[in-house]
Structures are given as C-alpha cells and as structure tokens.
Amino acid sequence: MTETPAAAAAESPCGSCGAGVPAGSRFCESCGTPVADAPAPLQPPSAVPSEDHALGDAPISAPTRRPHDALPDPLPDPGRRPCGTCGGEVGPDLYCLSCGTKAPSERDHFREAPATWVAGVCDKGPKKSRNEDAMALLAGEQPGSRAVLVVLDGVSNLVDSDVASLAGARAARDVLRTPLPAGMGTPQSRDAAVTQVLTAAAAAANTAIVAITDPDEPNPASATFTAAVLEGTRITTAQLGDSRAYWFPDGGTAVQLTVDDSVAQQQIASGVAKEVAETGEYAHAITKWLGRDAQDVVPSVAFHDVDGPGWLLACSDGLWNYASEPDALAAQIAAAGPVGPGELALALVAFASAAGGHDNITASLARVGPLPAVPPPPPPVQNAGVTAAVPAPPAPPVVPGEGAPTDG
Amino acid sequence: MAEFTTAVFQNEFLPDGGTDVNAIVTISCKGAGTAGQSGSGDAGEIIIVDTSGSMGPATMAAAKDAAQAAIGEIVDGTWFAVIAGADRAMLAYPPVTSGPALVQMNPQTRQEAQASIGRFVGSGGTAISTWLDLAGQVFASVPQVTQRHVLLLTDGENRERPGRLDEAINRATGYFQADCRGAGTDWQVAEIRRISQALLGTVDIIPRPDQMRAQFQEIMRASMARGVADAKLRVWTPQGSQVLFVRQVAPTLEDLTDRGVSVNPLTRDFPTGAWADESRDYHVAIRVAAKALGQEQLAARVQLALGENVVTQGLVKATWSNNSELTTRIDKQVAHYTGQTELAAAIQEGLAAKAAGDEATATTKLGRAVQLAAETGNDEATAKLKKVVDVQNEADGTVRLKRAVDKADEMALDTASTKTTRVRPAGS
Numbered sequence: 001m002t003e004t005p006a007a008a009a010a011e012s013p014c015g016s017c018g019a020g021v022p023a024g025s026r027f028c029e030s031c032g033t034p035v036a037d038a039p040a041p042l043q044p045p046s047a048v049p050s051e052d053h054a055l056g057d058a059p060i061s062a063p064t065r066r067p068h069d070a071l072p073d074p075l076p077d078p079g080r081r082p083c084g085t086c087g088g089e090v091g092p093d094l095y096c097l098s099c100g101t102k103a104p105s106e107r108d109h110f111r112e113a114p115a116t117w118v119a120g121v122c123d124k125g126p127k128k129s130r131n132e133d134a135m136a137l138l139a140g141e142q143p144g145s146r147a148v149l150v151v152l153d154g155v156s157n158l159v160d161s162d163v164a165s166l167a168g169a170r171a172a173r174d175v176l177r178t179p180l181p182a183g184m185g186t187p188q189s190r191d192a193a194v195t196q197v198l199t200a201a202a203a204a205a206n207t208a209i210v211a212i213t214d215p216d217e218p219n220p221a222s223a224t225f226t227a228a229v230l231e232g233t234r235i236t237t238a239q240l241g242d243s244r245a246y247w248f249p250d251g252g253t254a255v256q257l258t259v260d261d262s263v264a265q266q267q268i269a270s271g272v273a274k275e276v277a278e279t280g281e282y283a284h285a286i287t288k289w290l291g292r293d294a295q296d297v298v299p300s301v302a303f304h305d306v307d308g309p310g311w312l313l314a315c316s317d318g319l320w321n322y323a324s325e326p327d328a329l330a331a332q333i334a335a336a337g338p339v340g341p342g343e344l345a346l347a348l349v350a351f352a353s354a355a356g357g358h359d360n361i362t363a364s365l366a367r368v369g370p371l372p373a374v375p376p377p378p379p380p381v382q383n384a385g386v387t388a389a390v391p392a393p394p395a396p397p398v399v400p401g402e403g404a405p406t407d408g
Numbered sequence: 409m410a411e412f413t414t415a416v417f418q419n420e421f422l423p424d425g426g427t428d429v430n431a432i433v434t435i436s437c438k439g440a441g442t443a444g445q446s447g448s449g450d451a452g453e454i455i456i457v458d459t460s461g462s463m464g465p466a467t468m469a470a471a472k473d474a475a476q477a478a479i480g481e482i483v484d485g486t487w488f489a490v491i492a493g494a495d496r497a498m499l500a501y502p503p504v505t506s507g508p509a510l511v512q513m514n515p516q517t518r519q520e521a522q523a524s525i526g527r528f529v530g531s532g533g534t535a536i537s538t539w540l541d542l543a544g545q546v547f548a549s550v551p552q553v554t555q556r557h558v559l560l561l562t563d564g565e566n567r568e569r570p571g572r573l574d575e576a577i578n579r580a581t582g583y584f585q586a587d588c589r590g591a592g593t594d595w596q597v598a599e600i601r602r603i604s605q606a607l608l609g610t611v612d613i614i615p616r617p618d619q620m621r622a623q624f625q626e627i628m629r630a631s632m633a634r635g636v637a638d639a640k641l642r643v644w645t646p647q648g649s650q651v652l653f654v655r656q657v658a659p660t661l662e663d664l665t666d667r668g669v670s671v672n673p674l675t676r677d678f679p680t681g682a683w684a685d686e687s688r689d690y691h692v693a694i695r696v697a698a699k700a701l702g703q704e705q706l707a708a709r710v711q712l713a714l715g716e717n718v719v720t721q722g723l724v725k726a727t728w729s730n731n732s733e734l735t736t737r738i739d740k741q742v743a744h745y746t747g748q749t750e751l752a753a754a755i756q757e758g759l760a761a762k763a764a765g766d767e768a769t770a771t772t773k774l775g776r777a778v779q780l781a782a783e784t785g786n787d788e789a790t791a792k793l794k795k796v797v798d799v800q801n802e803a804d805g806t807v808r809l810k811r812a813v814d815k816a817d818e819m820a821l822d823t824a825s826t827k828t829t830r831v832r833p834a835g836s
Contacts, residue, residue, distance in 0.1 A: 086647070093709070093723060098674065100646030100696070100706035126702075 084109075107131055107162060111342065112364075115139035118147045119342035120364025121349045125318055126357040132156060133316045133360035134165035134223070136173035147230040147366035148176045149314035151243045152205065152223040155289065160212060164221035167212055168205035168290060172227055175201040180231060195301040198238035201227055202299045206290045213292050222291030225299060226258060228314045230366050233306050238299035241286040242317050243362075246326055248333055249310035250369070254326030257304050261288035278324055284317065309369025311344070318359035319352045341365040410440045410636045410683070412712050414722035417741035421734040422698070422726050428652065429694045429707040431724040432741040436687035441635030443682070444486055448637050448714070449554025452487040452510055453628070454543045454584075455479065458562040458591075459492040463530040467591050470617030471561055474624040476522040478559060481628035486513045487553050489546050490521055493560075494532035495567070497542035500524050509546040510553060536566045536603070537576035544580055555637035555682055556584035558607070559627050561620075563591040566599055573599070581606045585681045587627045589614050590823075593815040597822040605662060608681035612823050615816040634682035641678040642671065642718065644709040645694050652693035654678055657745040659688065661752050661826040677713065689830070691745050692724060701728045741831050744784055748828040751780040751789060755825035759796075759818060762809065771797075771809055779805030786829045792821040 012021055081090040081103060088098030095102055104124060108131045113119035118139035124131035132154030140146040152169045154161030180197055183190030202225050213220045224241025237245045239258040242265075248254045259265060263282035268274050277283065290297055311333060323329040329348075336347035348363040418431035444451025457475050459468075475490065482488055487510035490501040501524040502511045511517050539560065547556045566573050580586070586607035588600045591614050604611040610627075614620050641664070645651055656662040668676035680688070694707045708724040729735055758773030774797050781789040782802045793799075795817040797807040 088647075091709075093706075093721070095706035095709075095723070096646075097644075098647045100649075102704045102706065 081106075107166070110135075111345070112137045113342050115141055115143070115147075117143040117341060117367040118149075118365070119340070119345055120149065120314075120362065121342075121345040122362045122364075123349045123353070123360065125359055125361045126353050128358075128360055130162050131360050132161040132165055132223075133318065133362040134162075134169040135362050135364050136166075136169035137364055138173055138177060139366065144230075144232070144368050146179065146232075147312070148173060149226075149228045149230075149245070149312065149364040149366060150176070150201075150205075151226045151314045151316055151362050151364060152290070153241065153243050153316040153318075153360070153362070155222045155224075155286075155291075158219045158221050158291075159214070159217055161221045161223065164209040164212055164291070165223040167208040168223055168225070171208035172201040172205040172225070175204045176227065176229060180229060180236065191301075191303065194236055194303075198227060198229070198236065198301050199298055202238060202240060202290065202297055206294065206297045209290050210292045215292075217292075220292035222289045222294065224286060224316075225290050226314050227299075228257070228312055228366075230312050230368065233368075235304045235306060235312055237302045237304070239302070240288045240290060240297065240299045242284070244315055244317075244320055246313045246315070246329060247304060247306060247310060248313065248326070248330050249306065249308055252308070252310070254330040255304065256326050257302060259300065259302075260286075261300070262286050274324070306368055309367075311341075312366040312368065313348075314362075314364045315348070316360060316362040318357075318361035319348055319363050321359060322352050322355035338371050340371065341367055410446065410719075411438045412436065412720035413438075414710070414712070414720045416710070416722040416724060417739050418724060419734075419737050419739045419742070420725040420727050421729045421731070421737070423732070423735040424701055424728060424730055425698045426726075426728065426735065427695050427698050429696060429724060429726045430739070430742045430746075431692055431708070431710075432657065432739070432745055433690045433692060433710040433722045433724070434687055435641075435690070435710075435712050435720060435722075437636060437683045438685055440633065440683055440685050442483055443555055443557075443632050443634050443637075444483070446635045446637070450485075450487055450550075450552045451555040451632075451637070452489075452547055452550065452553035452557070453482050453631065454489045454491060454510075454546060454556075454558045456491045456493050456497075456539050456543060456558060456560045457525070457528065458494075458534065458564070459528050459530050459532075460494045460534045460564060461531045462534070462564040462594065463591075466617050467563055468528065468530050470620045471591065472525050472528055474561070474620035475525045477621045478624040478628040479518055479521050479525070481625050481632060482513050482518075483632050484513050484515075486632070487511065487550055488513055488517075488521070490525060491539060491542055491546070492528055493534070493536065493539040493562070494530075495535045495538075496532075497535075497538045499542065499546065500528070507549065509549040533567045534562065534564045535568050535572075536560075536562065537568055537572045540573075540576040540580045540586075540603070544583055547584055555634070557631045557634075557682070558584055558586040558609075559624065559631070560586055560588045560603070561591060561614075561624075562588070562595055562600065564594045565596050574602070577603055577606045582679060585609050587611075587631070589620075589623060589627075590819070591617070591620065593819060597819050601823070601826075608662075608679060610660065613816060613819045615820070630684065631682075633684035636683040636714065638714070639680050639683050639719075640713045641680050641690060642675060642709075642711040642713045643668070643678065643692060644675045644711070646696060646706060647674060648697055649707065650695040651676070652695055653691070654693075655691045655745075655749065656680070657689045657691045657748060658828045658830055659686075661749060661828055664690075680712070689741075689745065691742070691749075694724065696726055699726075699728055701730050703728055744831045745828065747780050747784040748786065751777055751784065751786060752825045752828075754780060755789070755793070755821060759822050762818075767809060771807060774809070775805035775807040777805075778802055778807055784829065788824060788827060788829070789821075792817065792824055796821055 083090050083096035085101040086099040088096045090103040091097045108124040111121050114137050120135050120137050122133050122135040134152045136150040138148035150169045150172045152165040154165035181193035183193040224243045226243035227238045228245040229236045237257045242260040242262045245257040263285040264277040267277040332351050336344050345363040345365050349361045352361045413436045415434045455475050457471050489510050492498045492500040501521040543558050587609040588604045588611045601611045614623050653665045664678040668678050671677050696707050704727045707726045711718045711721040754773045754777035758770050762770035778793050796813050800806045
C-alpha cells in the first residue's frame with residue numbers, strides 16, 4: 001500500500017453517508033459504500049487545461065508501480081442496504097425489512113457513483129442466473145475533470161467468470177488511478193505513453209483474472225475489457241472483446257468509440273451488413289479476451305477529443321444488443337430526459353431488461369458539461385445553506401412499459 | 409442449551425392478482441433440559457385441588473393420591489405450593505401467612521406437602537376465580553421464579569357471578585400457564601377450556617378416579633421437561649399487509665390471532681409459553697398486495713424469540729406466476745391443518761347443537777366431523793365420534809345420533825376436539 005502512517009490516521013467524510021472514513025479504507029464502515037478515492041491521491045486537473053494537454057501536471061511517463069495485488073477485492077459488506085423498491089433497509093436474509101421485496105445480492109446488482117457526474121449500474125439482468133459483468137469506476141470530484149470507466153464482461157458458462165471479471169475490473173482501475181502520462185511533450189510521445197498505461201491496465205486485469213483461475217481448470221475464466229478514461233476534453237479508450245464505449249454529444253451525432261474484437265465485426269469489415277452480422281450465429285463470438293487462454297492481451301487504444309457537453313458511456317453487450325447503432329442508444333438517453341448519471345444508468349438498464357434482458361447489463365456514464373435543459377449540477381459545496389437553495393434533481397422519467405429499474 | 413429449528417411448508421406460488429399466502433411453520437426444540445435449570449430463572453409449580461363439598465369420597469381420595477403423586481414428580485430445587493380450592497382458596501402448603509409462599513422442593517418439603525394434602529376434606533362451593541388469583545399472588549411472592557405452571561383439578565361447575573372468572577383469567581394470562589383437568593362429568597368443558605386456552609395449557613376429562621394418578625404424574629413430568637421458559641412466536645409481515653390469522657395447529661389447536669402484542673408496526677409477538685423437547689406447528693395466513701408476475705416477495709418472517717433473542721426463523725414467501733400447475737397446488741400440510749381446524753369447529757358446534765336440542769344441526773355437524781376425521785387421518789377423533797354417533801357412511805359423512813350416550817364420552821370428544829394429528833408420512 002502506498003499510504004503513510006500520517007495519512008492512515010486522517011479521516012475524510014464518506015461520499016454516501018457522511019461518516020468518517022479513515023484514509024486508506026476501501027469501504028465506508030457505516031454504509032459499505034466503496035470509497036472512490038484511492039490511497040494514492042487523485043489530483044483534479046487545473047481548472048484551465050494547458051494548451052495541448054488536458055492535464056498540465058500529469059506525470060511524464062507511465063507509473064512504474066505494479067497493481068498492488070492480483071486478488072479479487074471482497075464484495076462490500078452488505079451492511080445497511082437500501083431496498084430498491086421502498087427505500088427501507090434490506091435484512092440479513094436479503095429481504096426488505098419494510099416491504100419484504102427480495103433484494104438482489106451485492107454481486108447481482110451493484111451501483112457505483114464516485115462523483116456527482118459519474119455513475120454506473122452493473123446488473124444480472126432478468127434472464128441470467130448470475131452476474132458475470134463487472135464494473136469499476138473512478139472520478140475526480142470536480143465535474144468534467146477526470147473519470148475512469150472500466151467494464152468487463154465475463155464469458156458465460158466458464159468457471160468463476162463472475163469472480164474473475166470483478167477482480168479484473170478492479171485491478172485495471174487501480175492502474176488507472178493516477179492521471180495518464182503527458183509524455184515528453186510531443187503528441188506522439190504522449191499517445192505512446194498513454195497507450196502503455198492502458199496496456200498495463202489490461203495486463204493488470206489479465207493478471208488478476210489468471211490469479212484466481214485454477215491452473216488445472218479446462219475452462220478457464222475469461223472476460224472482455226473496455227476502459228474509457230476521460231480527462232478534460234479527451235477520451236481515451238482501450239478495447240479487447242465486445243463491450244463498448246460511446247460518446248453522445250448533446251444534440252450532435254453519437255459515436256461508437258471502440259471497435260469490437262468479434263467475428264461479427266470481422267464480417268462487417270469484410271462487407272456483411274451490420275444487422276446481419278450482429279444477429280448471426282457467431283454474433284457474440286469474440287476474437288480477443290482476457291484470461292489464462294488469451295493469446296493477445298494488448299488492447300486497441302483510441303483517442304477522441306470532445307468539443308462540447310455530452311455523455312460518455314461504457315457498457316456491456318447486454319445493453320447494446322438492444323440498441324447497437326449509436327443513434328438508437330442516443331434515443332434511449334434522450335428518452336430518459338435530463339437526469340443525472342445514476343438515474344440514466346438505471347434507465348438504460350431498465351430499457352435493456354424490458355427489451356429482452358437476455359444477458360447481464362452494465363451501463364456506466366460520465367457527464368461532460370452541465371446536464372441538458374436543467375440547471376448545471378452544482379459543484380460540491382460545503383455550505384449547507386447554499387445546498388438547500390439548489391433545486392432537487394428531477395425525478396426519473398417514466399418510460400412506458402418499463403418496470404422498476406432496480407429489478408433488472 | 410436448547411436448539412431450535414424451523415421448517416416452512418407452503419406453496420409460495422400465487423396466481424396473477426393473488427394475495428393470500430398460507431404456510432405451516434414447524435418449530436422444533438431440542439435439548440430443552442429441565443424446568444428452572446436453563447439459567448433463565450427458577451421454575452415454580454402450584455397444584456390446585458378442588459376441595460369443594462361436591463367432591464365425593466372416592467374422587468377426593470383419588471385426587472389426594474394423584475396430587476401426592478404429582479408432588480413426587482417435581483424435581484428437587486423447584487419452588488412449589490399446594491392450594492386447596494373451594495368457595496375461597498386456601499394455601500395448604502407451605503404453612504405460611506406472609507413472606508414467600510413458595511418453598512423449594514427437597515425430601516423434607518416433599519413429605520410435608522404430601523402430608524398436608526392427606527388432610528384435605530371436602531366442603532363448600534366452587535369459586536375458581538379465587539383459586540387463580542391466589543396462585544398469582546403466591547407466584548409473585550418469589551420473584552426469582554420466572555417459569556410458572558399450575559395444575560388445576562376441579563369436579564364441578566364454577567359458582568360465581570358471571571364475568572368474575574374471566575376477570576381472573578385475564579389477570580393470570582401471560583403470567584402463569586395452567587393445565588386443567590375435570591374429574592367426573594359435572595364440570596363444564598367450555599368453562600375450563602377458557603382457562604386452559606388463555607393460560608397456554610391443556611384440558612381433559614378424567615372420567616374415573618383410578619385414572620387420576622397417572623394423569624397427574626404425566627402432566628407434572630411434562631411440565632418439568634419444559635426447560636425453555638416463556639418463548640414468543642414473533643411474526644413480521646410486510647408494510648401494507650394484513651395478518652388473516654395465526655394459529656397453533658399441532659399438537660393442539662389454538663387461535664393466537666387476537667393475542668398478538670405489537671413489537672413494532674410490522675412485528676407482533678404471540679405467547680407460546682414454555683417449551684420442552686417438542687415440535688409445534690403454526691398456520692399463518694397473510695394477505696399481501698399482489699405484485700407483477702415473476703416477482704418474489706417475503707410475506708412473513710416467523711421467528712421464535714426468547715426474551716429479545718430470536719433463536720430461529722422461517723421465511724414465508726410469495727412468488728407470482730402464470731404457471732397454473734404451480735399456482736393451483738395446495739400444500740399438503742396447509743390442507744391437512746385446514747381440515748383439522750374445521751374438524752374441531754364441527755365437533756364443538758355439533759355438540760353445542762346437540763346440548764341445545766337442535767338434532768338436525770348436530771347430525772349435520774357431527775357428520776361433517778366424521779368425514780373430516782377420516783380424511784385427515786385423525787383416528788382419535790374418529791374413535792371418540794363413534795361413541796356419540798352411529799356412522800352410516802364415513803366418506804359421505806352420514807351419521808345418526810346415538811340415543812344413549814355416556815356423558816363422559818361426549819365430554820371426552822369435546823376436550824379432544826382441539827387435539828390434532830400431524831400429516832402422515834408418505835406411504836404409510
């Protein structure tokens with residue numbers, strides 16, 4: 001661990017319940033919310049990014065430290081969990097103590113919201129027996145500063161794919177805790193250094209997955225890997241397999257940022273129509289993955305500069321199966337209305353559940369700029385009087401035909 | 409240390425729009441130990457013997473002998489007392505007029521108590537309310553006694569102004585338990601059953617004096633085996649739901665619904681008294697708001713609580729399904745105990761109609777009882793019914809009232825009406 005004795009003694013308030021959390025803790029002792037901020041300090045960028053670089057104070061080269069462990073993180077202690085239906089408390093028998101609704105297990109449905117502008121939902125989906133998707137998020141407190149979205153999709157029916165994918169996602173997140181490197185000053189040098197960090201993140205995820213795989217297991221766990229890092233106005237993505245990242249500029253044309261490593265994608269490249277390829281026999285056969293039997297764990301790294309407000313989405317195929325075209329997904333985002341990232345992620349999961357829900361569903365989002373058509377989300381303010389004056393966020397829209405989002 | 413386990417029998421599948429959830433929850437106790445020795449407080453026993461003038465010489469002799477035998481069954485160290493009941497109650501043993509009115513059992517006190525019982529003479533009337541009130545005062549004089557049990561024997565009808573007995577029963581409810589026995593046939597089953605039901609005990613008839621000793625010994629042995637004092641059935645139900653009923657259905661039938669004490673807005677405690685190594689079945693019926701198909705929801709948490717300590721829990725669930733093969737099935741245990749509950753009602757209503765001279769109703773009700781006893785395999789009820797009616801067709805429930813019926817047989821049928829049988833294991 002990188003914490004110092006002095007740092008370990010300090011406490012900071014939990015982002016979810018406000019209880020004191022000792023520095024270096026991974027979870028709040030009171031409410032079990034994962035602590036977003038790492039022991040290694042995450043510096044928000046300077047308000048005005050330097051001319052050619054989002055982060056003027058980024059390190060020159062890739063971090064040299066290795067991920068501190070390759071073991072899967074424990075799931076947070078359920079502790080006092082809110083009921084998804086009535087807001088009551090979920091009892092130790094996994095039923096709500098007020099309304100009796102059955103709560104999904106912590107692995108089957110979990111949410112992360114490391115900052116007001118970044119959130120995600122990872123859900124088992126109505127038709128699957130376990131949640132092999134995994135998600136790990138990071139965000140700086142300042143809206144639009146720095147966000148990391150990592151999504152892994154464990155390959156179905158392989159032993160421990162659910163454990164492996166979560167371990168991998170968290171290991172990759174650990175590598176991406178520090179700002180991406182600035183390189184030696186040229187764009188080429190910077191891109192090479194950034195590519196190296198994202199490759200290291202994929203390698204760390206792979207190490208974590210292999211570490212929990214039984215060496216004698218004939219069907220070793222494997223997973224896709226999609227990481228999207230937003231720093232200022234630049235999005236960097238790293239890709240293995242068929243989870244995806246999208247950029248949805250407000251009012252602009254939506255873009256798919258990643259290219260699937262799949263048989264379907266190869267068919268599309270060779271001229272087969274997209275809708276034919278994506279619904280064909282091998283639609284979900286992937287050509288690159290993480291795991292003990294993976295041949296190539298070097299991700300495809302891509303860059304995208306944004307010039308206005310919008311949504312960055314990293315998701316698993318459980319979502320895009322029902323809206324593969326960027327415009328179709330953009331329509332779902334528009335349908336959700338002007339909501340925060342947490343509500344939007346729930347709305348997208350509810351959409352995929354209602355549309356069929358044949359796979360696990362993960363949707364993680366980062367907002368660039370203020371929310372459309374509503375007052376901008378207030379910057380975190382310490383003064384309670386000021387907070388009280390801010391209008392409450394609008395209720396999530398009711399989309400006809402959809403069930404409660406939390407039921408997956 | 410006693411160990412408790414719970415099993416839930418139910419069909420959790422409800423049809424679209426279904427709201428009523430029925431379940432049988434079986435709670436079993438192992439390793440209960442001996443009364444007063446589980447560390448949760450001392451045990452106290454009071455034997456109340458009717459010494460009114462109506463007790464004939466034979467009955468009185470048998471009652472004395474039986475009470476002495478019961479004293480013999482009380483484990484050394486247990487606090488005890490003997491009360492002689494007539495138109496007022498008298499503390500027969502220990503011979504004190506103030507201070508602690510219970511003494512601990514040892515060879516000497518046992519002998520003294522048996523000697524004082526030997527001096528009982530019958531005279532005066534029957535005022536059972538005074539007996540219960542004195543028992544309560546005697547228990548209260550020794551605060552370390554937390555498990556309180558009374559064995560009450562009477563032979564005649566209570567002769568007090570209406571309501572007095574019920575007031576005394578209310579004062580005793582929740583404070584001590586009472587097993588009641590009626591000697592001969594001059595007592596009222598309904599009256600004594602009110603006492604035993606409120607005070608979480610049993611009621612039965614002892615038709616002949618020579619049966620008394622064995623009965624008393626059995627009751628006292630059973631009481632001494634209850635090493636777990638004062639357990640409560642704790643039932644949680646979800647917000648917006650309604651408890652239709654909570655019944656103990658085995659070994660005997662007791663409707664607990666109105667005896668619930670609110671713990672919090674969603675949780676109620678129902679008294680169950682002390683426990684020996686035994687298992688009891690409870691039938692809970694809950695009405696919940698219907699949910700969408702495929703949704704699962706908890707309809708009740710059924711727990712056993714010792715003090716504030718929940719020692720076991722069973723979950724009653726509801727899952728809405730459009731598979732009619734699942735939703736139309738009725739759980740075997742639920743069906744069995746629903747039948748046994750109806751059987752008890754049919755017997756009691758049939759006998760009441762017969763006593764009131766309404767032979768048509770009596771014939772219908774007792775006929776239905778014969779039918780239900782056969783269906784649910786309650787052989788004891790069948791045997792007792794056959795002493796009161798001539799069965800023409802068991803399956804159809806056609807019967808004829810017997811012309812000459814032994815009063816004791818009728819009372820035995822009445823007292824046994826709340827005894828239930830368990831579901832027979834498959835294949836037997």
